[in-house]
Amino acid sequence: MSRLAAFSGPGRWLxxxxxxxxxxxxxxxxxxxxxxxxxxxxxxxxQRLVRQILFGGVEAIxxxxxxxxxxxxxxxxxxxxxxxxxxxxxxxxxxxxLLLIREAAPFFSSVIIIAASASAITTEMATMRVxxxxxxxxxxxxxxxxxxxxxxxxxxxIAGVGLATSFVASAFMASAVGIxxxxxxxxxxxxDSIFSSLGLADFVNLIGRSAITAFLMGGIxxxxxxxxxxxxxxxxxxxxxxxxxxxxATLVISAIFGILTYM
Amino acid sequence: xxxxxxxxxxxxxxxxxxxVVLDFQSASSPLSFVLHQGEFAFLKAEALALVALGIRxxxxxxxxxxxxxxxxxxxxxxEGDRRRISYVADSDSETTTxxxxxxxxxENVLLxxxxxxxIGSKAAVAKMEKLAARLGLDKGVPSTxxxxxxxxxxxxxxxxxxxxxxxxxxxxxxxxxxxxxxxxIPDFIDMVRESLSNGVAVIWVSGERPxxxxxxxxxxxxx
Numbered sequence: 331m332s333r334l335a336a337f338s339g340p341g342r343w344l345x346x347x348x349x350x351x352x353x354x355x356x357x358x359x360x361x362x363x364x365x366x367x368x369x370x371x372x373x374x375x376x377q378r379l380v381r382q383i384l385f386g387g388v389e390a391i392x393x394x395x396x397x398x399x400x401x402x403x404x405x406x407x408x409x410x411x412x413x414x415x416x417x418x419x420x421x422x423x424x425x426x427x428l429l430l431i432r433e434a435a436p437f438f439s440s441v442i443i444i445a446a447s448a449s450a451i452t453t454e455m456a457t458m459r460v461x462x463x464x465x466x467x468x469x470x471x472x473x474x475x476x477x478x479x480x481x482x483x484x485x486x487x488i489a490g491v492g493l494a495t496s497f498v499a500s501a502f503m504a505s506a507v508g509i510x511x512x513x514x515x516x517x518x519x520x521x522d523s524i525f526s527s528l529g530l531a532d533f534v535n536l537i538g539r540s541a542i543t544a545f546l547m548g549g550i551x552x553x554x555x556x557x558x559x560x561x562x563x564x565x566x567x568x569x570x571x572x573x574x575x576x577x578x579a580t581l582v583i584s585a586i587f588g589i590l591t592y593m
Numbered sequence: 594x595x596x597x598x599x600x601x602x603x604x605x606x607x608x609x610x611x612x613v614v615l616d617f618q619s620a621s622s623p624l625s626f627v628l629h630q631g632e633f634a635f636l637k638a639e640a641l642a643l644v645a646l647g648i649r650x651x652x653x654x655x656x657x658x659x660x661x662x663x664x665x666x667x668x669x670x671x672e673g674d675r676r677r678i679s680y681v682a683d684s685d686s687e688t689t690t691x692x693x694x695x696x697x698x699x700e701n702v703l704l705x706x707x708x709x710x711x712i713g714s715k716a717a718v719a720k721m722e723k724l725a726a727r728l729g730l731d732k733g734v735p736s737t738x739x740x741x742x743x744x745x746x747x748x749x750x751x752x753x754x755x756x757x758x759x760x761x762x763x764x765x766x767x768x769x770x771x772x773x774x775x776x777x778i779p780d781f782i783d784m785v786r787e788s789l790s791n792g793v794a795v796i797w798v799s800g801e802r803p804x805x806x807x808x809x810x811x812x813x814x815x816x
Contacts, residue, residue, distance in 0.1 A: 369710060373707045373714050374700070374708070390696035458694075458695075461690055462689060463690050463694060465643055466689075467693065468695060469643060470675065470679075470704060471672040471674070471678065471705065471708070471710075472704065472705065473668075473672055557706070559688050
């Protein structure tokens with residue numbers, strides 16, 4: 331009896347995890363199918379999508395470009411020094427494009443979305459739930475996934491790709507300046523070596539990782555926010571759960587893409 | 594197909610409450626009544642719209658809308674039938690919310706209609722403006738957040754929203770005159786009367802029975 335009791339705690343945790351992930355998967359699939367139906371895009375949904383792209387993407391571009399520039403310079407100088415030391419300076423372009431496009435840009439765009447949008451979306455949904463606004467929307471025969479979740483998830487996916495692209499652009503610009511300064515390599519040959527090393531896998535990683543991760547984050551944060559029951563004191567807990575699960579989703583998606591790319 | 598639907602709605606009651614206890618704190622006796630098209634009922638009760646709409650569970654009893662319980666419907670049919678029911682939420686209630694805070698009042702009023710594929714957005718806006726003008730909102734339904742809109746405008750905007758659905762079958766009015774400008778109450782009552790004559794069932798819910806004789810409304814059912 332006591333042995334069985336020892337398993338009950340982890341068992342409950344596991345079943346809760348399975349249940350949550352099942353609901354999340356169902357919401358994500360429903361979102362995806364809704365997004366491809368033109369009738370899902372009623373005027374309020376389109377307005378919400380535009381706002382989400384604006385708040386989650388456009389407003390985060392300056393910070394993304396700033397962090398991309400800093401990261402680009404640091405990465406370029408480090409890579410230059412190590413490749414110069416090992417006598418493989420001709421690998422500078424491919425190394426930078428691989429590190430920036432496949433790894434850094436999707437990861438940083440996800441981190442920026444988690445910081446800027448994940449907490450905001452979870453707080454918004456949870457507050458709406460606590461205040462009874464979700465009941466009001468449902469009472470008008472409005473599909474919550476269509477009105478609340480889909481535009482946020484799709485908006486974040488578009489914002490994610492945009493932010494990752496901005497990150498790459500500013501990182502390459504800054505790294506070109508850095509390399510010209512310390513390595514005396516002019517920008518022309520530097521960009522030539524980068525562009526010649528680009529392949530399909532780079533674009534698939536950049537777009538796929540940033541879009542899928544951001545899309546899932548939209549679903550996760552809406553799910554955590556809408557799952558709230560009770561008073562406003564439960565809102566911060568939902569925000570924490572939303573952010574932690576968003577980070578977990580980022581890591582899992584990165585791992586899946588990494589395995590698929592290099593297998 | 595449309596005819597079958599019409600025939601079904603004409604014969605089947607719009608709403609049936611059998612032995613319904615709204616919540617565990619409810620002091621009143623269980624509610625039982627049947628309301629058909631064009632019938633008007635007054636209930637001395639607390640807010641019940643969300644229970645009638647199947648958003649919240651009643652503590653006891655069964656509610657049927659258009660002859661079916663909410664649990665027996667598909668998701669699409671739940672959404673479709675809820676679009677045919679509107680309500681004015683009691684502005685004094687602590688359990689219901691009248692507005693979505695991050696939308697303007699006019700966006701709130703239009704929200705349900707913009708999801709109804711039967712109505713175009715231009716037609717919905719035109720209808721909103723027409724109803725608003727009837728209720729003395731000369732500048733239309735306010736394009737401001739509910740938090741920064743006057744109580745009198747919010748009450749009239751709720752009235753507008755209640756009569757927005759094209760295929761309206763049931764209106765639940767929870768304490769609808771609370772905070773309303775007296776001058777426009779007759780216009781609102783006219784709209785209620787007009788809806789009743791168009792076959793819409795109306796439930797008026799409030800803690801105190803209004804003077805319906807004075808308002809010019811006669812409830813078929815007075816609980």
